Amino acid sequence: MTFHSLDFLVFFVVVTTVYWRLSHGAQNWFLLVASYLFYGWVTPWFCLLLGGTTLVDWWVAQKMDPAAPASGTRWSRRTWLVVSLVSNLTVLGFFKYFNFFIDSVQAAMASAGLEASLPVLRIVLPVGISFYTFQSLSYTIDVYRGRLRASGSLRDFALFVAFFPQLVAGPIERAEALLPRVQHPRVFNLVVARDALVLMAWGFFKKLVIADNVGIIANRVFAMKDPGFEMLWAGVFAFGLQIFADFSAYTDIARGCARWLGFDLMKNFEHPYLALSPSDFWRRWHISLSSWFRDYLYIPLGGSRRGLPRTLVNILITFVISGLWHGAAWNFALWGAYHGLLLVGERTWGALRGVGRHPGRQRVPAWRVVPQWALMYVLVHIGWLLFREADAAMLWRDLTLVPGTAPLAERQAGLYLFLVAFTLSLPLWAHSLWTVWQGRSYSDRPVVREAEVPTRTIVWQALAVGVMFATILVLRSRTSLDFIYFAF
Amino acid sequence: MAILAVALAVPLIWHPVMARLSSRAVEPSYLPALEASRERIAFRPDPIKDLQRLRPSYVFIGDSMLGTRIDAGYLAGLLGQDVAMLARAGTGSAYWYLSFKNYLVASGERPKVTFFFFRDLNMTDPLFRLTGPFRWSLDEVAQPEEPALNDVIASRRQGAWFRVHGAVNRAYNVDRANAWMERQLYDWPTRLWTDDEPARRAWLETMTFETMGLERLRPMTDADVQATVDAEADFARTMPQSVLPLIIDLAKQHGMKVCFVRVQRRPVGNTPPAQSPRMQEYMRDFKAYVEAEGMFLHDDTGDPMQTLAMYEDGDHIGRAHRQRYTRQFRATLHPLFR
Structure with a gap:
């Protein structure tokens, strides 16, 4: 079901x-x-x-x-x-x-x-x-x-x-x-149940309005045999949105359902596309799996306790296996190895600069935030290309594409697809920026007693659910896709 | 409960919002059994003039199954007679029926034979490719009212779920809001290079059918392979609630001959795809019905000449093999081409 x-x-x-x-x-x-x-x-x-x-x-x-x-x-x-x-x-x-x-x-x-x-x-x-x-x-x-x-x-x-x-x-x-x-x-808690309803509505919105609509763009681009640079990366951008919206939607709906039943499930995502470094990304993406691999594979292998070279090997082993966990194909192993290498690079860079074992946790100077975020965003999406492209020959072709060489109509089509996907993703970005501004996620609000909830909050919750419902009714994709992570 | 009540009330805002924003003429749907009033794309009459100019001896109607199989120019050369194609990718039997009625029959032309290409159950499934993005292409072949097609659709949408769906659509003005929102969403980037609406539509068509068209797809076994639901393979039950009798009645009224061509799905290895006993019985019933009405049915399935090598993605035939298919088609059905 x-x-x-x-x-x-x-x-x-x-x-x-x-x-x-x-x-x-x-x-x-x-x-x-x-x-x-x-x-x-x-x-x-x-x-x-x-x-x-x-x-x-x-x-x-x-x-x-x-x-x-x-x-x-x-x-x-x-x-x-x-x-x-x-x-x-x-x-x-x-x-x-x-x-x-x-x-x-x-x-x-x-x-x-x-x-x-x-x-x-x-x-x-x-x-x-x-x-x-x-x-x-x-x-x-x-x-x-x-x-x-x-x-x-x-x-x-x-x-x-x-x-x-x-x-x-x-x-x-x-x-x-x-x-x-x-x-x-x-014990049933009405405050929790109301919060859960908002969380579930947000999950359904992300799945039906964002993920399924941008998924059509990604699927169409990755079905092409010779997309140009612009078209391909519009597809990768769409896929990056799809996989995040899809998977985090599942988590939100799951957490919302669980709360209705009196359970509290852990967070799986913490705005991963705001990450500033590879280790930051993995503290934000599929948190339950990355912490599982950390506790049951990386640390038993020796973690970072046995010197830098052994640490780097442990990271690589952990990430290749984590990649293979996603699917039985070499592109997943490659994706895992790629992220492992990004972390190896970060660790090595940190060691050379003498900033300790966790350079990703260092405070980033304000002037560096935007360029570092942009670099990380691009690096993560190169990873999504490895993840999504199962054909090795096509992958090689994709990685060697040069911008500006495709015919004008195709470059325009790439821009068009990018803009449509970006428009659909605006609520995701707004949510992330709102969270940064607030300093915490909506779902992290402390539980209070019903009597302490101001009426204003309840009205806002009702309006939020209503607006999401209204948008789902009108903009839900007519092509319903399965949750991506069902395949894993 | 209050929060749910408010949440259910908020989407009612689509009524005043659409009244203000949706500036185009909103017309009652030609398929009221399916949807409420919404903006629509105007009927496109150009193919009628094209048919009258060409005066074809043979007309082909279908979707990409037809478009990737028959090379009209090549066939015309082989026959020494003109051939017209009313093919559009991503369409279903409702679209084919409307093309036949509103283009071919309306043009006054009477070709020797009109061929309908379809896969498995398409001809008796009027809901196939009817809603969502497919409704825009249907708009172009539909008249302001299509009572016969609407009756067919209505007969297929009698369950409780369809009634709930219809009630929700009407209560929240979903069809109108959806038509407007989708147009805004998918149109606005094209305004960056042109303000002219017909030019924007032409650009989107080119992107869909050429820049990202079938010719540009990778060879994939499962691309566009539409899984056949065996339980639906019940000809006696589904035929009366389909466009098939409408097509045949129309053809008989105008003294036209129709041949339905079931294409072969992608072979497995070099053997044709397996046919369930139910599907075989469905095709036997289909053939008996069509022939009893004085029309024709041809089934490509099992043709040893149609090998896997001819297929590109899914059930589509590769461009390099299109003329070969056309040649074989003409040879196999030569009595109809005399």
């Missing part, structure tokens, strides 16, 4: 209405069933995989909880962790990477002059498998590390893994944040 469908609207209204009439235990059972219904709506067998992952990780965590009376030695706990890692990564690897692996082996053999016909299976990638696998894995690793007690309740743990608002495209929640919410009674 997708958020921008009539099915979901009905589903959510029914779930929310029934949910708040139940006791805490019944709420959890109800949400669990609703989450599986949501996930298996189109392809019911996906639920088997989700259930299998849940069962294995719950059971493994019971076995290695260091505080449990029956917990074994450190060696046996490590063995259980390996069971969790192997089972999760095998399922993920099979469904996501099997054909990629076979294709790559075949290509390598062909380049060595060996002809081989290896089996290629028609494997359907279960939606959201990368997200819930990582969420579940973080739980078993945290239990192994002793940061978390194993959940005694299979129901509660299953709900933590399957919680429908964030199941298929994140944010990838940590058990230490989400499980206590599952385990403890929740």
